[in-house]
Amino acid sequence: MKINQRHTWTLTTAEAIAIQEKLRGEIITTDKIPTPVQYVAGVDMGFEADGTISRAAVAVLSFPSLQLQETAIARRPTSFPYIPGFLSFREVPAVLDALEKINITPDIILCDGQGIAHPRRFGIACHLGLIVNIPTIGVAKSLLIGKHQEVPEARGSWQLLTDKGETIGAVLRTRTGTKPLYISSGHRVSLTTAIDYVLQCTPKYRLPETTRIADKLASSK
DNA sequence: GCGACAG
């Protein structure tokens, strides 16, 4: 698939903040999703050689049957450190390399990390979604920012995630008795719809099938 | 100034 780069990736944090604050205005948090949704993709990152090499993996599954259709892997030198709030600048370049190798254009991408549940409302799911112009959902395994009530133990239970008086996402239990996931809009997906897709992509385990497959490709030998 | 802090 083709990609529409919006800026370079060699930046200072001050420049990164300026980009986040500029691009966040283009984020759409209502549903602008192709119908029917036939393919969902998961993207994840791994590192090699003491972190000097980034390895991105993409897995495209059919929806709602969740059968693996296509995968791609891309490696490139790691060029940005991990700094909370700036994850996309570290991971998106390699993810774009991997997406360029994919033949099936996914209808929705589930990202490992936050969407608008971010200090400047521009997490990795927003950044990736805007660049590739595909609906994205932020699916994070831990909290970056925000507060929420305790989530009931049963699968499907959720609580709103709020920050400074605004709703920024939801904390969702995808499996009874496991830690909840932090869900937020990336681009072109509403929160309600995001929760719906995440539940449909987690028939058995805590993490979506998409991310589980991408994770194995990105992290296993 | 003191904590918090996606992967």
Add this chain to the structure above:
DNA sequence: ATCTTGTCGC
């Protein structure tokens, strides 16, 4: 993210 075996619990 990554380094890593056995172990607790459904």
